[in-house]
């Protein structure tokens with residue numbers, strides 16, 4: 001699986017995944033939590049008060065789709081893609097492991113280890 | 126209401142052409158000018174996308190133009206509608222007098238469409254979304270449909286009406302890709318191969334070559350030209366997201382705001398609209414747009430369209446060309462919404478003509494419900 005390398009803003013988030021820690025970028029100035037990480041807080045525009053805070057790894061299925069045609073030849077179909085609403089507020093896109101998902105189902109984070117030592121968060125029941 | 130009108134409109138060759146994008150662009154531009162009774166020497170403004178990195182300069186040089194004004198607003202399927210707004214303002218400001226807006230692609234002949242889309246490595250989605258393998262843009266629309274069904278009790282059967290009605294219109298349009306293909310049934314849509322649930326192949330637009338162009342100029346100049354002027358009565362737009370996780374509610378799109386502002390500028394309400402051309406990249410795209418533009422209330426669209434209302438002869442003439450679903454979809458289909466709206470307002474639409482059409486709305490949607498742009502057109 002190809003995951004592009006981190007950049008100056010996302011490095012801290014990816015570093016935590018090496019220890020299977022799920023974090024979210026959080027503003028120390030106004031408390032806003034956002035994902036994906038950015039160079040500024042979209043609530044208060046601060047560029048200096050942002051850090052990565054340990055998150056619960058819990059959420060609910062906001063909506064989902066089962067993909068039946070592979071976008072790349074190596075992908076095995078079908079698989080389930082979802083928008084997960086994290087307990088801390090932000091939405092993330094991810095894979096749901098297993099089948100027969102419904103909107104509103106609770107989920108928690110799991111990890112798919114990448115060859116370079118990082119890990120990709122996926123969600124399961 | 127503006128002092129600007131569309132005075133020319135045309136398609137290039139459609140379907141599977143074996144021609145290059147620049148050949149198709151040239152056809153679109155020269156045919157639209159011929160339709161207006163103008164030539165390239167009358168053109169001092171050009172707007173296009175999808176040619177190359179520098180689309181407008183590329184096409185301008187190719188056509189031998191040194192434009193006074195250009196626009197390459199690159200927002201996907203709503204670009205042509207946004208360009209109408211930009212061009213109208215530039216013409217009213219006196220910066221330019223005659224603008225051509227064009228788009229064409231040979232994506233069917235070139236086999237250039239990919240299910241996964243293209244994400245540049247440096248954008249956040251490349252790190253946080255693309256690795257999970259969503260189909261782009263389809264999976265986002267599929268998730269919007271899933272959420273709509275969950276919230277409002279919709280079904281795949283009810284949503285299929287969008288595709289069924291589009292086919293019925295295409296059977297009246299001799300240049301439609303599915304002209305002569307016969308009617309489409311709800312069962313056909315449901316039985317088609319699933320791509321990204323709950324959407325099947327039949328919920329998805331065509332992949333064809335094609336394109337078109339429109340010519341805009343001042344109302345004063347328009348009165349001396351071949352056709353009755355089609356006035357730009359109003360326009361509005363919203364850009365809401367680029368990723369799959371930025372928008373809170375996938376069922377209520379930026380078409381609400383773009384439509385409200387366009388209708389207010391034109392001084393109309395949905396009840397005044399005789400012809401509605403909305404981007405139907407997928408069945409759900411059209412359904413959400415009809416609702417967001419205010420033709421029915423939140424959660425009502427699937428019941429609203431269930432009585433044959435959007436089929437030929439129905440109360441709401443929707444996507445009268447057959448749409449992206451059954452007529453033509455070269456990508457960034459927005460310009461063809463304008464071409465069909467113009468033909469309907471001039472009474473040139475043949476077997477699919479909507480009687481006495483005076484007000485038409487073209488509404489483009491780009492990306493993953495990312496950009497929304499509405500244009501209101503009218504004739505006296």
Ligand SMILES: [Zn+2]
Nearest residue numbers: 027030041044
């Ligand atoms: Zn902040």
